[in-house]
Amino acid sequence: MILPGNAPESIAAAAHSIGAGELIGLPTETVYGLAADAGSAWAVAKIFAAKGRPSEHPLIVHVADAGGVAHFADQVPAFASRLIAAFWPGPLTVILPRRDGVGKEAAGGQDSIGLRCPSHPVAQALLRDLLAGSQPVYGLAAPSANQFGRVSPTTAAHVQGEFGDALLVLDGGACRVGIESTIIDCTRGLPILLRPGSISRAQVEAVCGQAVLLKEELQNHIPQGPRASGMLESHYAPNATVRLMNAKALQTALDVLGAEIDSKKPQQPVIATYSRLILRSTSSKVLRRRMPDDAAATAQQLFAVLREFDTQGVKLIWIETPPEGPQWDAVRDRLQRAAAG
Ligand code: TXA
Numbered sequence: 001m002i003l004p005g006n007a008p009e010s011i012a013a014a015a016h017s018i019g020a021g022e023l024i025g026l027p028t029e030t031v032y033g034l035a036a037d038a039g040s041a042w043a044v045a046k047i048f049a050a051k052g053r054p055s056e057h058p059l060i061v062h063v064a065d066a067g068g069v070a071h072f073a074d075q076v077p078a079f080a081s082r083l084i085a086a087f088w089p090g091p092l093t094v095i096l097p098r099r100d101g102v103g104k105e106a107a108g109g110q111d112s113i114g115l116r117c118p119s120h121p122v123a124q125a126l127l128r129d130l131l132a133g134s135q136p137v138y139g140l141a142a143p144s145a146n147q148f149g150r151v152s153p154t155t156a157a158h159v160q161g162e163f164g165d166a167l168l169v170l171d172g173g174a175c176r177v178g179i180e181s182t183i184i185d186c187t188r189g190l191p192i193l194l195r196p197g198s199i200s201r202a203q204v205e206a207v208c209g210q211a212v213l214l215k216e217e218l219q220n221h222i223p224q225g226p227r228a229s230g231m232l233e234s235h236y237a238p239n240a241t242v243r244l245m246n247a248k249a250l251q252t253a254l255d256v257l258g259a260e261i262d263s264k265k266p267q268q269p270v271i272a273t274y275s276r277l278i279l280r281s282t283s284s285k286v287l288r289r290r291m292p293d294d295a296a297a298t299a300q301q302l303f304a305v306l307r308e309f310d311t312q313g314v315k316l317i318w319i320e321t322p323p324e325g326p327q328w329d330a331v332r333d334r335l336q337r338a339a340a341g
């Protein structure tokens, strides 16, 4: 059931569910999460079961503010504290050394823990309510609220489509950022970018005052870290087959295949395109959608666009390769994974 996130009764109902060890759908500024009490092994196990996600994949734990760090982590390096001060609340996750005996299941058994303080007012309201309760809940473990490997949800209706009407979902509107948080591993002595997001590598470097390595750059130096589902090659995959092409190849492919599919049944669209270039096509079986010229605007709508193409039942999704340049890193990352699916 979807409840309006801005109503105090909805927050109270969600807090009650969390207290009872249930799952809820939680809006954040990045994507919607499937949330449970991070301190309850039993509730956290339900997340893994509902998502079909392997239980050794660590989850991100959401806290109300920077004060929540001390409950879950210790030995926080100075550069991590600077990142928290600069970007929280907001779309940044820091991986920190985990405090013994806390959040083990949420962390997938790792001796580290991923922490994030979301800025979305509905997430903030719930986290504060939970912290103020007679039996305080210090954090919500919440991966993106989608089945394992699928496209992350950016509306309450997407979450309901993934998990059905029995799940309580707080409606916080369409997510402002649209793609998952930037993840920085702060457990290896220097900052490492595990997942690009709307907070860029350059912004992180400026705040840390030191270079930020990519996980690929690290592989030669340090043994592999835990497997993280956001890092699997194939992820964020719609049902349709996704291909990335430059604008010219896309137009050529459309000219060739567009004519061919037009002569065939059934009548529903077969190909969807998502491109900055305005493509020529006379085919009724080609859905064309403009990609914004701006990376942030593209990120905001990307997952909703992929889901909408799936809803229309297309078999192929052809996407124009995003421009070069660091501001497109996060969108490029998600598109490459979608195309690997
Ligand atoms: O924006 C977001 O981060 C969203 C919203 C709901 O907050 N959450 C999200 O969670 O994307 P999830 O579980 O889909 O992705 C979490 C990523 C995974 O790649 C996970 O493996 C990694 O964070 N992660 C979490 N804890 C970790 C740890 N201790 N060590 C390494 N990676 C970790």
Ligand code: MG
Pocket: 143, 144, 152, 230
């Ligand atoms: Mg996810």
